[in-house]
Amino acid sequence: MRKTVVAFNRVPVDLLEPYAQELEIIRLEGAGEDLNSQLDRVLPVAHGLIGGNRKFSRSQIESAKNLQIISSISVGYDNYDVNALTEQGVLLTNTPDVLTETTADLAFALILSTARRVPELDHWTKTGNWLQATGEAQFGTDVHGKTLGILGMGQIGSAIARRGHFGFGMQILYSGRSRKLDIERELSARYLSKEELLGSSDFVCPMTPLTEKTKNFIGAKEFQLMKRSAILVNVSRGPVVDEAALVQALAAGEIRAAGLDVFVKEPMATSPLFSLSNVVTVPHIGSATHETRRAMAVRAIENLLCGLAGNRPRDLVNSEAWDRRIA
Missing domain, CATH: 3.40.50.720 (NAD(P)-binding Rossmann-like Domain)
Known part of the structure; x- marks a missing residue:
């Protein structure tokens, strides 16, 4: 069975295309409430999420019963409820060093x-x-x-x-x-x-x-x-x-x-x-160059694929979630 990946922003289309045969990829468009409603519909079937600059509530995390990993295209991860993710056994990764x-x-x-x-x-x-x-x-x-x-x-x-x-x-x-x-x-x-x-x-x-x-x-x-x-x-x-x-x-x-x-x-x-x-x-443009954002997306995809394959990702934030998985 192919696993379902939801890409919510910051992911160049061409970087995910090579994996379209092995993964069911759902790309979300829009912002604000519209994006929230889209997320609410697809979270229950998602095995992986990839994107950046998005907050997820505890209730959204708890509704994602199949979720294995969130691969964030960012260094900071204060947008994420790390405790809730860890409790659910969901891996969280980021993209340090690149930016x-x-x-x-x-x-x-x-x-x-x-x-x-x-x-x-x-x-x-x-x-x-x-x-x-x-x-x-x-x-x-x-x-x-x-x-x-x-x-x-x-x-x-x-x-x-x-x-x-x-x-x-x-x-x-x-x-x-x-x-x-x-x-x-x-x-x-x-x-x-x-x-x-x-x-x-x-x-x-x-x-x-x-x-x-x-x-x-x-x-x-x-x-x-x-x-x-x-x-x-x-x-x-x-x-x-x-x-x-x-x-x-x-x-x-x-x-x-x-x-x-x-x-x-x-x-x-x-x-x-x-x-x-x-x-x-300036409007939070620390990593906002063509070269760096692409490099961050590449790193995030690597983390995503690693986690979906059942391996420990390179940039794992919540190691306790991994420890629980292998216990």
């Missing part, structure tokens, strides 16, 4: 565009304000030679730090649960407490995963510790930063600027952040 360099590129794009006020001055120029030589009102701040603080020196954090150290001669500070001696040797990085890092950094990049402990990891207290000239860049998860406190800090001049790829609510059409000239915002 590391691409996301680090975007983080540095936000560092540069906030420091040099690129989007703001692009708009200023195009709306007819460049009538004489620029002056202090258009000045930004240097990036080269400054201090870059990474809160969570994982793979993406390390990639951002390398760009800063080797490309811009920046001093690297970092904090986290443990020291990374190899990073210290490679980048002459210094390990500090969170509080010391916030007070010493010109650019602050929180790179922690989203957990109950890291919600509002950067809030009013942290903004007060930062330099008034500091810039916050967030390409990790939106809820890591207290957005209300960030708006207040930016409006009051407690910090210089912010560059944001992620938000508490996604997507959204309006936000107090959008009205602030010292904020650069």
